[in-house]
Amino acid sequence: MHFASPVHGSQSGDQTSSRRRLSERRAKMVERVLICVDTRLVIGQYFFDDADGLVTVRTEHGSKTNQIGKYSPKLLAELMLRELAEEGKA
Numbered sequence: 001m002h003f004a005s006p007v008h009g010s011q012s013g014d015q016t017s018s019r020r021r022l023s024e025r026r027a028k029m030v031e032r033v034l035i036c037v038d039t040r041l042v043i044g045q046y047f048f049d050d051a052d053g054l055v056t057v058r059t060e061h062g063s064k065t066n067q068i069g070k071y072s073p074k075l076l077a078e079l080m081l082r083e084l085a086e087e088g089k090a
Contacts, residue, residue, distance in 0.1 A: 033057065033077045037085045044090060046077035057081050062089030 029048045034041060044059040048068070055073050056065040057080040064080040071079065084090040 031074070031077075033074065033081050035078050035081050035085070037082060040085075042081060042085045042090045044077070044081045044084065046073065046081075048073035048077075055080070057084065059084055059090040062087070 029050075031046055031048075033044050033046050036042070042059075044057050046055055046057045048055050053068040054065055055068055055076045056063060057077050059081070062084050064084060066076060066080060068076060081090060
């Protein structure tokens with residue numbers, strides 16, 4: 001039985017470096033978000049993908065995603081984290 005070995009380096013250098021830059025850019029967009037709700041510290045993470053304009057906030061118990069609008073990604077993340085806290089998901 002003959003198995004073909006994987007072909008390495010089949011992608012052009014431009015595609016490989018472009019994917020690496022995209023991966024690095026997205027990794028840098030994950031940030032921690034902190035708010036205080038009734039003297040309780042609430043912590044989550046948010047991710048902003050500028051390609052589609054979506055902000056996603058995640059906590060241990062839930063997540064929310066919203067389209068960026070008139071707010072900065074960080075402020076929108078704080079507002080969504082507050083909503084998650086009010087829903088008992090943070």
